Amino acid sequence: MTFIDQLAAAWQKNNSLLCVGLDPDPAKFPAHLKGRDDAIFEFCAAIVDATADLVCSFKPQIAYFAARRAEDQLEALIAHIHEKHPGIPVILDSKRGDIGSTAEQYAVEAFERYKADAVTVNPYMGRDSVEPYLAYPDKGVILLCRTSNPGGSDLQFLEVNGEKLYERVAALAARDWNSTGQIGLVVGATFPAEIARVRAIVGDMPLLVPGIGAQGGDIEATVKAGKTDNGTGLMINSSRAILYAGKDDGFAAAARRVAQETRDAINLYR
Amino acid sequence: MTFIDQLAAAWQKNNSLLCVGLDPDPAKFPAHLKGRDDAIFEFCAAIVDATADLVCSFKPQIAYFAARRAEDQLEALIAHIHEKHPGIPVILDSKRGDIGSTAEQYAVEAFERYKADAVTVNPYMGRDSVEPYLAYPDKGVILLCRTSNPGGSDLQFLEVNGEKLYERVAALAARDWNSTGQIGLVVGATFPAEIARVRAIVGDMPLLVPGIGAQGGDIEATVKAGKTDNGTGLMINSSRAILYAGKDDGFAAAARRVAQETRDAINLYR
Secondary structure, three states: HHHHHHHHHHHHHOOOOOEEEEEOOOOOHHHOOOOOOOOHHHHHHHHHHHHHOOOOEEEEEEEHHHHOHHHHHHHHHHHHHHHHHHOOOOEEEEEOOOHHHHHHHHHHHHOOOOOOOEEEOOOOOOHOOOOHHOOOOEEEEEEEEEEHHHHHHHHHHOOOOEEEHHHHHHHHHHHHHHHOOOEEEEEOOOOHHHEEEEEEEOOOOEEEEOHHHHHOHHHHHHHHOOOOOOOOOEEEEEEEEHHHHOOOOOOOHHHHHHHHHHHHHHHOOO | OOOHHHHHHHHHHHHOOOOEEEOOOHHHHOHHHHHOOHHHHHHHHHHHHHHHHOEEEEEEEHHHHOOOOOHHHHHHHHHHHHHHOOHHHHOEEEOOOOOOHHHHHHHHHHHHHOOOOOOOOOOHHOOOOOOOHOOOOOEEEEEEEEEEOOHHHHOOOOEEOOOEHHHHHHHHHHHHHHOOEEEEEEOOOOOOOHHHHHHHOOOOOHHHHHHHHEHOOOOOHHHHOOOOOOOEEEEEEOOHHHHOOOOOOOHHHHHHHHHHHHHHHHHOOO
C-alpha cells in the first residue's frame, strides 16, 4: 500500500489528523528511564503504544537520535511501529537535500535502512534533489514549503515575480514535480492565511503542519485553513506537548490524554 | 584553533586549494576491500593518507555512510584524520537545516559526536536554523548558496527584488548572519560568472566549490572567478575523479596522482 493510501486509511480508521512527533530528549525523560542504554527506544515505544489509535502518523526526528549515536534505536522504533501498529505510516523527519547521486544514498537511508513510509526533504537544490526519493513508488516525499520558525521568512517570504518563494515551491511541487502523486508539503501552523494559500495552490495534496502546541499555533485556524473538502488532507504535528505531558511513571498515560484532547480539538473544526 | 585559521594554515602549508570529497561507494572499491566489514573506513583512510599533504581540507559526505549503517566508520575516519594529519580541517557534508531546537541536535551530531571542524547547512529555514552551529565558536558553517546540479536553478535562480535568490543568500550570510566570521558558502563550479558575483558580495569569505572533475566544471574559470586577492579563499572539491582514479591495489597511488594534478592545475591560475 502506498504512503498516501495508508495515510487516508489512518485518517479514517482513527478519525484523526494528529501526527505525533517523536523528538526524544533524554534530559526530559522520567527518572526510571534515565541512564538506560535503550532509554530512547523505550520512551518512544511507550508513547507510540499509548497513542497509536489516536493518530494518523508518527514522525520521528532523526537529529535527536543521531546526536546520541542512537541510529539502532531509531531502526528498532520504526520496526516496532510497523509490527505493533500496522497501517500507521511513519514519516522520517530528516529534511535532507542534496544532488541526485547523494540524494540516492539518502533515499536508501530513509526507505531501505529505516523503512520509513515517507521522508521530509528540503527543496532548495531543486527537482533532481527530489527525484531519487520518488523512485520508490510506494513512499511519500514531504517537501519543506513554509516553516513556522522565526527565521522561516528570511527566504520563504521573499517576493519572486509577484508571489512569495513558499508559494512558488508549492506550485513547483504540485504542478511540475508531482506526476506520481507522492508529494506532500510542510506548512507551519503559525501562519493560517498561508496554509490557506498553499491549500488553494495544491488541491488535495497532504500537508504536514508542525507548530501547534509548544510552538503556539492555533488549532481552529489551522484546521479551517488547511482541510480538504472531505475534512482530511492534514497531518497536524505535536511533539513536545504530548511527549512531555507527564514527568514520572505515568508519562505514557499523560501523553495519551493530551493526544486525545488534541485529536478531539482538531476534530471540532473538520 | 578555529576552522577559518586551520583552513588558512592548510592553504599555505600544502600550497593547495583542493578539498578531497569522501563519498565512498563500495560498488566502486578495489576487489581486495570488497566484503570487508570496515571497507568504507579502510578505503577512505587510504585515500586520506595518500593525499593529506596535497589538500586544504577533507569533506566526508554523510549520506554514503548513513545508507550503509556505517556511522561508526565515519567517526573512526574523522578521528584518523585528526590524529594522523593534524591541521587539515574536516568538513562534514550533511546539508542539515531545521528549526533551532532541532538544529541544536544536529550541531551536537556534527561537532560533538563526529568532531568535524565545519559542517554544510541548508539556508532555506533561515537565520535561527543556522545559529545553533555558530554557538560553537571554533567551528565553520558552510551554507548552500548556488549549487551545481541540474535543478539548482529551480529556486536559487529565481528573481527577488532585482537579484537572484542565491545572491540574496550570499548577502544575508555575509551581512546579517556572519558577525562571528564563521560562515562560508557552497557555490558550484559549473557557473563561474556566479562564483564571481558571490565573491563580489561576500568579500574574503571562504567558498566551497564542488563540481570540477566528474561534474565538468572548468578549473581556470573557477579559480579566476573565485580566488581572493591573496590567491586563496577557495576549497575546490573533487570526489569521484580522485577516489576512483584507480581500480585495483594501486587505487591510493592513483588517487594521489590525480589529486596532485588537480592541485597543480588549480595553482596555475592563482
